[in-house]
Amino acid sequence: xxxxxxxxxxxxxxxxxxSADAQTLKLGVEGLxxxxxxxxxxxxxxxxxxxxxxxxxxxxxxxxxxxxxxxxIRPFExxxxxxxxxxxxxxxxxxxxxxxxxxxxxxxxxATNRKxxxxxxxxxxIRANNYSFNDAVTMEKVGGxxxxxxxxxxxxxxxxxxxxxxIPMEITVGRPYKLAxxxxxxxxxxxxxxxxxxxxxxxxxxxxxxxxxxxxxGFTARVSCRYLxxxxxWYPGGVFKDGRGPKMQVWSVxxxx
Amino acid sequence: MKRIIIxxxxxxxxxxxxxxxxxxxMELYGKAGEALEKGEEGITTVEISGKMxxxxxxxxxxxxxxxxxxxxxxxxxxxxxxxxxxxxxxxxRLAADKRVYEQMSLMNVExxxxxxxxxxxxxxxxxxLILISKGGACLVCDILGNVSMKDILDLLYGK
Numbered sequence: 001x002x003x004x005x006x007x008x009x010x011x012x013x014x015x016x017x018x019s020a021d022a023q024t025l026k027l028g029v030e031g032l033x034x035x036x037x038x039x040x041x042x043x044x045x046x047x048x049x050x051x052x053x054x055x056x057x058x059x060x061x062x063x064x065x066x067x068x069x070x071x072x073i074r075p076f077e078x079x080x081x082x083x084x085x086x087x088x089x090x091x092x093x094x095x096x097x098x099x100x101x102x103x104x105x106x107x108x109x110x111a112t113n114r115k116x117x118x119x120x121x122x123x124x125x126i127r128a129n130n131y132s133f134n135d136a137v138t139m140e141k142v143g144g145x146x147x148x149x150x151x152x153x154x155x156x157x158x159x160x161x162x163x164x165x166x167i168p169m170e171i172t173v174g175r176p177y178k179l180a181x182x183x184x185x186x187x188x189x190x191x192x193x194x195x196x197x198x199x200x201x202x203x204x205x206x207x208x209x210x211x212x213x214x215x216x217x218g219f220t221a222r223v224s225c226r227y228l229x230x231x232x233x234w235y236p237g238g239v240f241k242d243g244r245g246p247k248m249q250v251w252s253v254x255x256x257x
Numbered sequence: 258m259k260r261i262i263i264x265x266x267x268x269x270x271x272x273x274x275x276x277x278x279x280x281x282x283m284e285l286y287g288k289a290g291e292a293l294e295k296g297e298e299g300i301t302t303v304e305i306s307g308k309m310x311x312x313x314x315x316x317x318x319x320x321x322x323x324x325x326x327x328x329x330x331x332x333x334x335x336x337x338x339x340x341x342x343x344x345x346x347x348x349x350r351l352a353a354d355k356r357v358y359e360q361m362s363l364m365n366v367e368x369x370x371x372x373x374x375x376x377x378x379x380x381x382x383x384x385x386l387i388l389i390s391k392g393g394a395c396l397v398c399d400i401l402g403n404v405s406m407k408d409i410l411d412l413l414y415g416k
Contacts, residue, residue, distance in 0.1 A: 024415050024416065025314065025317070025324070025325070025412055025415070026412065026413075026414075026415030027387065027389070027398060027409075027412040027413050028366075028367070028369060028389060028396075028413070029369050029389045029390065029391040029394050029395065029396050030335075030394075030396070031303065031333050031335050031396055031398070032303075032305070032331060032333065032398065032412075034313065034314060064377060066377075066379075067379070
């Protein structure tokens with residue numbers, strides 16, 4: 001009750017000032033008050049402030065939790081995929097220049113030392129991996145396994161895409177927005193996989209739900225310099241479940257902005 | 258279904274991993290609230306949200322970069338001259354704890370002893386703990402938001 005009374009009195013006191021033209025907030029031993037006064041430059045130049053920052057020199061200890069400012073993982077990443085097939089000549093022959101990897105990391109979290117020179121970076125985002133086939137070929141699922149199909153007609157583009165929730169974690173040495181080196185890992189939780197074939201003339205074909213690994217884990221190495229970072233990803237487990245698609249390792253290189 | 262649950266769980270974890278303000282201050286603020294409920298006279302707590310502040314000072318809120326648009330919340334504990342100062346002393350000890358706060362300034366403003374301490378809060382925001390005393394009366398003010406030391410000085414000098 002007392003709190004309500006105090007608050008009401010304060011609000012009433014404040015509201016009585018709201019009609020004034022020059023409203024001023026003032027903090028004193030009486031608390032935050034709202035005044036209708038003009039400000040004097042002489043007071044602004046007050047020089048009795050004694051800053052005692054870093055007095056004991058022990059401010060460099062402790063952990064600082066922050067966002068993307070201290071994180072090596074960038075909000076937007078664009079990379080190119082390369083497949084290293086276990087059986088050379090297997091049907092998963094892709095054009096690396098057209099096989100892009102797009103990642104958006106809207107949520108960033110970092111835990112660093114006070115200087116920001118060493119820490120852990122984490123993020124949550126969405127990643128799409130595109131694998132563009134070199135030849136007029138696509139894939140279909142037969143009996144739970146992936147099989148190649150040769151396409152007929154005027155094929156403009158044929159690709160395979162996976163979309164995943166992307167969770168990276170990296171250990172960073174250095175300041176990411178100056179110069180930093182990071183190593184870490186990531187887990188991609190696949191929620192969609194499909195093939196897409198575009199024919200000249202505008203016709204499109206799509207097939208969904210391929211036997212891809214639900215969790216695609218891998219390793220990352222990264223160099224960050226100011227607003228740019230260069231990264232390299234390695235997916236040792238490949239894209240497809242064991243025995244249900246071409247066995248491979250995937251490498252990606254890209255830039256983060 | 259399993260996938261949806263896992264994804265939802267991860268999103269939930271991410272949302273709850275958001276930053277909180279200084280726990281130590283909130284403990285003492287809660288203590289002051291308890292003292293108030295017990296009927297200890299001379300101790301008052303006030304909590305003003307940024308939205309409330311904008312409604313209370315509309316002419317300031319119209320200015321885009323005004324401090325009232327950058328403050329998230331203000332919490333105050335006011336001690337009258339005759340009130341017990343146990344909580345204020347605990348607050349002084351907390352402020353001196355260098356693991357939580359960094360001392361920014363110690364000054365004299367219009368006869369009041371003012372000590373300002375700062376703690377990081379999120380990416381851009383800060384938490385300022387201000388301890389003011391004059392005679393026997395004391396005030397603890399905790400300001401959260403995207404505020405700077407200059408904003409605090411402006412508040413103290415009533416700009």
